[in-house]
Amino acid sequence: MTNEELYQVMKDGFDQVNQRLDRVDTRLDRVDTRLDGVDTRLRTVENGISELKGKQSAIAGVRSWIVTACAIGALVISIVVAIFK
Secondary structure (H helix, E strand, O other): OOHHHHHHHHHHHHHHHHHHHHHHHHHHHHHHHHHHHHHHHHHHHHHHHHHHHHHHHHHHHHHHHHHHHHHHHHHHHHHHHHHHO
């Protein structure tokens, strides 16, 4: 085998390797695109869960204010009854 033939064989082998690497790059680009889509969907779910947690904590806060208002109302009523009775 001459040097030129050996060079051609090696060049063909490197070209095949480069073609395979190009295919791998294309597949990795598709995977990146899919992962970006999944990331966007997960961010949407995460925001929804945060909103639900915020609503639950707001409801708990309103409940505690209602309990406090009822206790103060009962205290005022008991003082009024004690004074006028």
